[in-house]
Amino acid sequence: MSNADWLSRSHTAVWHPCTQMKHLEQIPPLPVARGEGAWLIDYDGRRYLDATSSWWVNLFGHANPRINAAIVDQLGRIEHVMLAGCTHAPVVELSERLARLSGLSHAFYASDGASATEIALKMSFHFWRNRGRPHKTGFVSLQNGYHGETLGALSVTDVPLFKDVYAPLLRLSHQVISPDWRQADPDESAEAYAWRAIAQMEDFLAECADTTAAVIVEPLVQGAAGMAMYHPIYLTRLRELCDKYQVHLIADEIAVGFGRTGTFFACEQADIRPDFLCLSKGITGGYLPLSCVLASDEIYAAFYADSTARGFLHSHSYTGNPLACRAALAVLDIFDQDDVIAANRAKAVRFTELLGSVAAHPHVRHFRHTGMIWAFDVKQSSPHFARDFHQQALAQGLFIRPIGNTVYFMPPYVIEEAEMRLMADVTLNLLQTL
Numbered sequence: 245m246s247n248a249d250w251l252s253r254s255h256t257a258v259w260h261p262c263t264q265m266k267h268l269e270q271i272p273p274l275p276v277a278r279g280e281g282a283w284l285i286d287y288d289g290r291r292y293l294d295a296t297s298s299w300w301v302n303l304f305g306h307a308n309p310r311i312n313a314a315i316v317d318q319l320g321r322i323e324h325v326m327l328a329g330c331t332h333a334p335v336v337e338l339s340e341r342l343a344r345l346s347g348l349s350h351a352f353y354a355s356d357g358a359s360a361t362e363i364a365l366k367m368s369f370h371f372w373r374n375r376g377r378p379h380k381t382g383f384v385s386l387q388n389g390y391h392g393e394t395l396g397a398l399s400v401t402d403v404p405l406f407k408d409v410y411a412p413l414l415r416l417s418h419q420v421i422s423p424d425w426r427q428a429d430p431d432e433s434a435e436a437y438a439w440r441a442i443a444q445m446e447d448f449l450a451e452c453a454d455t456t457a458a459v460i461v462e463p464l465v466q467g468a469a470g471m472a473m474y475h476p477i478y479l480t481r482l483r484e485l486c487d488k489y490q491v492h493l494i495a496d497e498i499a500v501g502f503g504r505t506g507t508f509f510a511c512e513q514a515d516i517r518p519d520f521l522c523l524s525k526g527i528t529g530g531y532l533p534l535s536c537v538l539a540s541d542e543i544y545a546a547f548y549a550d551s552t553a554r555g556f557l558h559s560h561s562y563t564g565n566p567l568a569c570r571a572a573l574a575v576l577d578i579f580d581q582d583d584v585i586a587a588n589r590a591k592a593v594r595f596t597e598l599l600g601s602v603a604a605h606p607h608v609r610h611f612r613h614t615g616m617i618w619a620f621d622v623k624q625s626s627p628h629f630a631r632d633f634h635q636q637a638l639a640q641g642l643f644i645r646p647i648g649n650t651v652y653f654m655p656p657y658v659i660e661e662a663e664m665r666l667m668a669d670v671t672l673n674l675l676q677t678l
């Protein structure tokens with residue numbers, strides 16, 4: 245079967261995410277037969293560099309031998325068992341290791357990022373209720389923030405294209421200005437702008453803390469907003485404000501956790517510990533759907549009682565799936581064995597160098613970089629810029645998907661020098677033709 249065969253069958257039967265299906269008549273999806281390291285290979289044998297890590301989930305390449313081996317080993321033991329009334333070694337070990345890494349001792353699992361957001365929101369509300377403060381029902385998040393697309397998560401998301409149609413179904417939540425440094429005045433530093441943004445958060449909390457359960461933010465990088473980056477002082481100060489006003493801090497590290505921002509968790513760069521930490525995407529190296537909400541002792545204690553109704557009764561059928569937990573343990577082993585954070589630091593320096601001509605290009609604005617994420621905005625772009633850039637890059641062997649007029653690179657950590665060069669060269673070529 246060739247690309248063409250799969251494309252026509254796919255078009256009749258598969259409804260794609262985040263896609264107007266009619267547009268696929270002009271821009272068909274890429275039929276992927278297999279993967280190898282940072283590469284995707286189609287049914288006609290052509291290769292494409294996966295510059296977005298398959299929607300930000302892949303860390304150590306496709307068909308990684310070490311992760312494959314862990315999953316195969318687990319397949320021979322137990323593929324799945326319910327986690328209500330049962331437990332197993334992979335979920336215990338993973339929970340212990342995540343607790344050591346985060347300082348948050350209690351791990352609650354689900355399958356997708358959006359479910360982790362739902363869990364954190366529900367837990368926060370339920371905590372205050374168990375503590376005798378049932379009026380704390382509100383949530384505050386950042387402008388342009390993204391926390392997933394189920395109804396609760398969408399309520400705290402601020403992306404009009406995803407949200408506006410469903411407004412009648414959503415809970416009201418409040419948004420305050422984002423510390424995204426692109427919005428700073430020309431002579432204002434990222435840090436000064438973060439201080440200005442946090443002042444608005446403080447105004448909100450000073451007025452509404454009595455009815456607010458939690459603040460939810462994407463630490464350091466707002467991914468879906470187009471890789472908006474901000475100064476860590478915002479998070480340090482936010483932690484202080486949450487303590488002062490008795491509001492929970494939910495850190496949504498679904499996209500930025502697992503080394504993406506240059507530290508294992510982004511919160512480390514602000515030297516803070518959130519009340520809830522949401523993880524998914526990279527947690528299994530991009531292999532299997534798994535998400536996790538890590539909660540502090542104080543949160544956990546509010547649910548621990550004789551009464552069933554005081555407990556957190558939320559569940560998903562695949563909660564704590566053993567195969568996914570084994571993939572996650574293999575990922576943590578690779579971090580340890582290969583000293584990945586240090587290796588990434590060297591790779592990041594090199595790729596930033598290689599992007600020198602891109603950063604200096606006259607069509608490029610706001611070139612920015614945090615850890616293993618690079619982004620820039622393109623001036624003078626057509627309304628079809630993202631589509632056109634994607635297609636032209638694909639023709640040159642690069643799979644990349646701009647968000648609006650923002651081009652970003654979020655490569656798997658196994659990326660090598662020659663592959664970094666390809667990303668930089670193709671991008672520079674395409675900028676010359678704009």
Ligand SMILES: *Cc1c(COP(=O)(O)O)cnc(C)c1O
Nearest residue numbers: 356357358390391392467498499
């Ligand atoms: C992707 C993402 C989510 C949602 O995760 P899904 O697995 O797609 O439901 C939530 N928050 C952030 C910051 C994300 O990037």
